[in-house]
Amino acid sequence: MLLFTNIKNSAKRAITVCFILLSTLSVCSVTAAESPSAAAKVEPEVVVTEHRARINDNKINYQAIAGETILEDSKGLPLASIFSISYLRTDVKNSDKRPVTFVFNGGPGSASLWLHMGLFGPKRVVVPGDATDDGAAPYPLIENEFSILDESDLVFIDPVGTGFSRALGENKGADFWGVSEDAKSIAEFMRRWLIEHGRWNSPKYLAGESYGTTRAAALVDELQGGWTDISINGVMLISSILDFSHARYQPGNNQPYIGFLPTMAATAFYHDKVSAADKAMGLEAFIEASRQFAIKDYALALLQGNRLDDATYQATRKQLARFTGLSEFYLDRVNLRVSASRYTKQLLRDQDLTVGRLDSRYKGVDYDSGGERNDNDPSGYGIDGAYTAAIHDYIYKDLGIKMTRPFNVLSYEVNRGWNWNVSGKQMHYVNVAPLLGRAQRENKDLRIFVANGYFDFATPFFATENTFADNGIDNRRVSMHYYAAGHMMYVEPDSLAQLATDIRAFYHPEK
Template sequence: MYTFSATAENAKPVSPAQPVVIEPEVIVTEHKARINDQKISYQAIAGETILEDSKGLPLASIYSISYLRDDVKDISQRPVTFVFNGGPGSASLWLHMGLFGPKRVVVPGDATDDGAARYTMVENEYSMLDESDLVFIDPVGTGFSRALGENKGEDFWGVTEDAKSIAEFVRRWLIEHGRWNSPKYLAGESYGTTRAAALVDELQGGWTDISINGVMLISSILDFSHARYQPGNNQPYIGFLPTMAATAFYHDKVSAADKAMGLEAFIEASRQFAIKDYALALLQGNRLDTNTYNATRQQLARFTGLTENYLDRVNLRVSASRYSKQLLRGEDLTVGRLDSRYTGIDYDSGGERTDADPSAYGIDGAYTAAIHDYVYKDLGVKMTRPFNVLSYEVNSGWNWNVSGKKMHFVNVAPMLGRAQRENKDLRILVANGYFDFATPFFATENTFADNGIDNDRVSMHYYAAGHMMYVEPDSLAQLAKDIRQFYHPKAK
């Protein structure tokens, strides 16, 4: 698909008839850690992989950090897990420094702001390095990764383009490290779950088949019709409602009787209302009779914590962005999008939208400082070009067309269904945060209820936290336990 020429600042001088040669920067260091009550020695490889076209010309530099355990007698039995975040436009630092990697940054678990440096870095007892070798991938335009020569970042920014470039990286990594016959896992968060589905399709979709043992979807979004508010699409109102119920419960905006039910029972009641009475009411539109409308409005107020007067004004349809501003308006507070346990203060309490996401600025300082401090100090990286934590340029330039089809709502879930039909061993783990307004858990449940997915090979897990549930200590411990179990499907 690529037909570009390229040059690079660190290219070796060659004759015009020869392809440009780029020497990738690679740093290898040795480390020891105690993980899951095991003493582990491992090698860290931080560096570039140069993707090339069919003529051997460089296309892009994909930066990755790999962790390889030293004391493995038979590496063909040792799993390898490829890890990435989402955005699109995010580097892999969140899963790296929050969950999977050997070092972890600690942020307040009670949904308060992380403040300013100095931040606390600890040895990560919850790392998966005892179970699997780990490869953290930064797609083009994120981290240190970039297009090379005359190629442009936009050539790699898209559902299909991204999957192809990451698939090529995976293929190269397996060859270079002699791991073609090792068990292979993918772990993605947020848009990284979209990437994971598209990547499985790319890896398994041809005769050069790289079959995947397991896919871990952390805060999943596969069918974007569940997250795109527009007139005539009622899916988001249904899918987001149980998250609103969880949020209202957390912030004490429900009745004493409902509070006494407990969080999970209240959420389950909201699920039943959302998929039955509420969904039917939205489908009927202006055909809804007055009595049913009033009963629906009353129940909607119960589960959202909003007034019936407000629900009248929005025609029984509350978007997540409006809800984040409205729920605590009387207290001059907003609630977070990534994690609605967080609260923030806007410049104008009377506005329609929040100024910013308090659950984003509540953690980004710590994670940004942690990844920079870690790669330069612990791994000895010498790279001086900027590290892109989350690129708005990549996000705004993303090509959402799939296979040449112009789809307003991308849905990659059928790709997982197909992958399961063509690979009897492919299993899926799904991790959901109850307080996640970016990728709501009920929308994920609705996606997995359809799309040809074999749910006998899907394990759903829930945590009383948000999009990045691992920032909350109890959720981190449980998530690590659930993932560790996922590597052992036959263990009880």
């Protein structure tokens, strides 16, 4: 268990300012002052730069603060270094009432570059919007007209083991790798940030993607669960997974087969594996029909198991073939139960192609077409080169970071070492959704924004709907949004524009 104390920022820093005339950019290198206990301390590297940008048709001035925050134990000894990039708008008269949004990705084991360089940040990398491979450098890195910086200050956080963040001293990364451990360290970072920047009384928002939505729920509980309460105004869940029973295929658990079916229907529709009559319905109407089949006839058929009579079995199989685009012969072989990993290999097998997991609009070519599962995810290798190049180019050139240790985009070590116990309780399936329900009951202003991609096989939208239908969540304060794209819906231009519009509206519930 990590012990964090209420250590104020070592505010007595000596600040060396150096001006570099690069257009409107100035760079300030900040170094902590020497102190009697300097030998026991780690000096954080922090770089401050000034910028201007046109965002949402408005010219704004902002400050970027990129660097380390040192978390300390009760004796003032360093525990970990958390790397973050903060963007503070400087052309506003009163920042006290301006929202601040803390942003992170998932994995677990991912740095925050995806939401940073794809949606929220002032610069974004452009990848092909038609679900084709991003190829090799150079990649377009442009001013992000869709950035949310006009509405809220932004803080992008890389948890320990991701980005430049790391454990310090005798501490190990594994001390921070877990549902509860991670939430504690990020909560302490946030507390420190609010003190250092004088923003304790500002509206506060969390934005997480994928496992980052799990983190957001655990983090809200950590922040609001005690008397030192950091109340949250809103939580943005992008490609949400809160209850992992909906994503864990194993004998006896039928939840994933139900939750993934409408994503299969969307995918079959996109790749023209449905009838002409169903195609004429349009994507959303076809998805709605698949929802009704999944939650009613299909769910009941799975529950009955081998008690299902032959006529009902055949009727179910026919409808399942309709919505999945798979043959009834194949559905017989898998006993009416198609996993996502099998589906992404099987759907276009007759074309010697696979479809993506993160975004099933993407198509890939495997070593051969006879295998059980994809060699790799074409929607993963279809964008990772661009995002990795973009974050490295940006932090070194635009922000002036001098660190040379590796920047961990996605750490398998963190992912494999993750402790899935919640608050010390071992759970076969992690479910943090009830934490959001409790947070709403104890904070009347807490609202939840949920963004879903129709073509997302990592965190399927219907599984999210099923999660929010239960777990004590007040859906009057939940807004669900859908996009004709995948897990990272912002790689598709129309979805990016709509998502940015929807998020901006979320900051203004009164309108």
